[in-house]
Amino acid sequence: MNKISIIGTGSVGSTIAYSLAIMGMASEIVMIDINSEKALGEALDIRQGTPFCSPCSIYAGSYVDAEDSDIVILTSGIARKPGQSRLELAQTNVNITKSIIPEITRHAPNATYIIVSNPVDILTYTFHKFSDLPENRIIGSGTILDTARLRARLSEYYNISQSNVHAYVFGEHGDSSFIPWSVANISNVPILECDKLITTPGIEKPKLDFVDIEQYVRKSGGRVIARKGATFYAVSISVCHICKCLLGGVDTTMTVSSMMHGEYGIDDVCLSTLNLVGDDGIRGKVNVPLTDEEVAKLRLSADTLKDVIKNLEI
CATH class of the missing domain: 3.40.50.720 (NAD(P)-binding Rossmann-like Domain)
Structure with a gap:
């Protein structure tokens, strides 16, 4: 019940x-x-x-x-x-x-x-x-929707099931979000090596353009709103996934927004990194190893949010 x-x-x-x-x-x-x-x-x-x-x-x-x-x-x-x-x-x-x-x-x-x-x-x-x-x-709900958009896009590139795509969007659910490509993979093949290691006879793959994919993910919400006035299907499915994991009793990793307490040098702001979600809510964080450049992008996203918070009455 x-x-x-x-x-x-x-x-x-x-x-x-x-x-x-x-x-x-x-x-x-x-x-x-x-x-x-x-x-x-x-x-x-x-x-x-x-x-x-x-x-x-x-x-x-x-x-x-x-x-x-x-x-x-x-x-x-x-x-x-x-x-x-x-x-x-x-x-x-x-x-x-x-x-x-x-x-x-x-x-x-x-x-x-x-x-x-x-x-x-x-x-x-x-x-x-x-x-x-x-x-x-x-x-x-953070970047769980952005992450879904990213995985859907990569699955199209490689003509492979979304469940085989392991990639994330970190940071703000908004313009300062970014993709930590260093940890992205398809069936344990690092994304940087997928072009040469994943071959499908008879299917030509377009060259993976990281900048284009990042823009696609970041701008998807705006494109949907411009075309139909609102986004609601994908975000609703994403929220139902969170509910399923809260009610399922087995911890699941996902990119949801939570309070930061020094992880990656970030404190007192909510943004998305990889979290463990189970029947007691957020059970902990999975601090995946990021490159120095990716940590800098995450901190920039945190600073973007903090600049907004400073000017709000909370």
């Missing part, structure tokens, strides 16, 4: 609820939104399809209904507009998050919280500073 509450029933929150129901991951899903009619409509629409899924109770509710939640997912806030950076949303969504924190933590003090709203690293930091929850139970 797993109970998951979702705050915010816009495109992302509603798609997460739908995906959770399809996957049969929760026996109870609570949808909470300041627009109660929207929440009621979304819950009703999903609920009427559940006879063909695993049994699940899905309903619109208030913070009180989140009591005894195993997981609370925050998707509330102002959505990013075409041409707008995630960091430009900062103060508005910080204020919204600060207003939500005491209300939800009062009723669901033992839940693990997944922060999805943008700018996700800033809001994860806000959650750490403004709530009394243990650090391990505050998880920012």
Whole structure:
């Protein structure tokens, strides 16, 4: 019996609820939104399809209904507009998050919280500073989506299953993110050697352009927003993956945003590196060996976020 509450029933929150129901991951899903009619409509629409899924109770509710939640997912806030950076949303969504924190933590003090709203690293930091929850139970979705985009792109290059691609995006979920290519591999073949070591008869592979791939990953969200107005499918699947790992009982590594305490020389900021996630939230960090250049990029990403935090009221 797993109970998951979702705050915010816009495109992302509603798609997460739908995906959770399809996957049969929760026996109870609570949808909470300041627009109660929207929440009621979304819950009703999903609920009427559940006879063909695993049994699940899905309903619109208030913070009180989140009591005894195993997981609370925050998707509330102002959505990013075409041409707008995630960091430009900062103060508005910080204020919204600060207003939500005491209300939800009062009723669901033992839940693990997944922060999805943008700018996700800033809001994860806000959650750490403004709530009394243990650090391990505050998880920012971070660059798990960027990492999924990267793996999807590399799998296209090599015409190979995404599950064979092991590569990550570190840093801010935004413009200062980067790919530590030194640890990227496909089935244990270092990415720098894949062109000569992975051969598929009859298939010509384009030359791997690291700069192009990094730009592709970094700009994917903006491209989707420009074309269809919002991103919600890929991020929803990514958040459901986090939920699956929280409920599965076996630790899994993933790039989610968490508080840094001196790792790679970075302190007092939330960004994405490789974390161990299990049934107690973030169980620890996997400090993969980075090159000096990659450490410098990670520190630059941290400084970018700290510069924004300095100018915010948190």
